[in-house]
Amino acid sequence: MLMAAVFIVIAIALVLGKTDLSREAVPYEFYDWFLFGTWLLLVPIGFVLTVINKLRFVKHVLYGDETGPKRAFNRLYVGLKSEEDVEDFKAYLGTNPPLLQRPVHLSHTWV
Numbered sequence: 001m002l003m004a005a006v007f008i009v010i011a012i013a014l015v016l017g018k019t020d021l022s023r024e025a026v027p028y029e030f031y032d033w034f035l036f037g038t039w040l041l042l043v044p045i046g047f048v049l050t051v052i053n054k055l056r057f058v059k060h061v062l063y064g065d066e067t068g069p070k071r072a073f074n075r076l077y078v079g080l081k082s083e084e085d086v087e088d089f090k091a092y093l094g095t096n097p098p099l100l101q102r103p104v105h106l107s108h109t110w111v
Helices: 002-018 028-063 068-078 083-095
Strands: none
Touching: 002 028, 028 068, 068 083
């Protein structure tokens, strides 16, 4: 939503910078009020939707049916970790090292 507001502002700024508005059907002040209205509409709505999405994810982490390292990682991610979650995740990382710790084999065919 915020990106849509930024796009609208940039598009109108480009139009207003290059165009003579003396023959326009709408007055110059219309663009100011339109930009103000779209900002009021898009930015707070984007904020509210983001908060709702985060709260749904936290609810899914707390009351979901995931187990094992995925549950431990999600609880670590949202800041609701316990010592058991930390130990589960450490054990998972010990048995399955991340990709960066595995040997990487590069092909030399770019010649």
